[in-house]
């Protein structure tokens with residue numbers, strides 16, 4: 001892998017890139033293509049950040065853009081170069097292998113298109129890269145595609161999924177004590193598709209990523225729910241509603257059309273909690289951008305209708321990490337807004 005590809009935290013193979021444009025994932029490509037159609041004229045200059053194998057760059061040129069710049073650190077960018085020749089579009093696309101942050105363009109652009117995140121756009125240095133690109137490359141009044149991601153959260157009941165996290169550490173045939181591994185695994189934040197039947201609360205928007213603003217890479221919110229049905233709850237599911245200029249949108253919410261492509265992000269609880277319908281769940285949710293990666297923290301309190309505390313967890317993805325302090329890629333407290341980390345994360349690195 002090239003050093004630049006490492007910086008993205010993404011190391012896709014050609015097989016992976018094929019999956020992204022596979023017709024069964026057409027909801028994604030069609031949403032972006034419609035958005036391109038709505039803004040491209042013969043004068044339009046487009047920048048495709050994270051072009052991969054060049055799909056959106058080729059589509060933009062096919063739709064008649066005057067010129068397209070396509071940036072990608074992965075060597076699979078060669079596929080885009082070849083396809084541009086094979087489709088008679090090579091004279092209107094400039095492919096640049098590298099990270100957008102390290103690239104200069106000869107002109108400003110009218111449209112920046114990118115789909116470089118996963119289950120959520122809060123993934124590696126993505127928000128920083130797009131803020132940099134908007135600042136340096138977009139003409140005043142230019143268009144970012146997508147325009148906005150509305151980040152949503154809900155409580156989930158998922159006993160089977162939760163067991164797949166904790167069962168290996170709770171119970172092993174040698175009777176070994178793996179309680180620390182259990183703590184780590186319930187601190188892991190990872191992609192996990194859910195279905196609507198897993199949701200046990202209303203959904204709430206907890207942040208809005210407005211690609212025309214991108215003032216800070218840090219996002220946080222305090223959410224309060226009463227469950228919609230009593231019974232055990234195993235954590236939170238997060239997803240996005242992706243919105244384009246003019247209001248066209250798609251979502252990776254459970255059972256929504258984008259879910260099979262992007263999945264959801266799962267924030268497990270330290271323990272399942274058997275909720276009554278009149279319990280109140282409060283979650284302080286924070287995504288802190290530290291040393292090029294996101295540290296997630298979710299502090300949960302459950303109180304009964306009589307205001308008695310039923311459960312309290314203070315969790316952080318920081319606790320799932322292994323690397324020794326100071327190693328490259330490790331999340332250490334840097335000068336990157338350390339005050340934004342909650343006190344237990346500060347304790348963990350002290």
Ligand SMILES: C[S@@+](CC[C@H](N)C(=O)[O-])C[C@H]1O[C@@H](n2cnc3c(N)ncnc32)[C@H](O)[C@@H]1O
Nearest residue numbers: 008020050051052071072073099100115116129
């Ligand atoms: C999910 S793939 C999308 C590929 C293609 N645009 C598509 O939609 O089919 C995201 C790509 O973005 C690239 N990437 C991430 N950050 C980047 C940056 N700052 N500059 C250029 N490429 C970036 C990754 O290497 C990866 O190939």
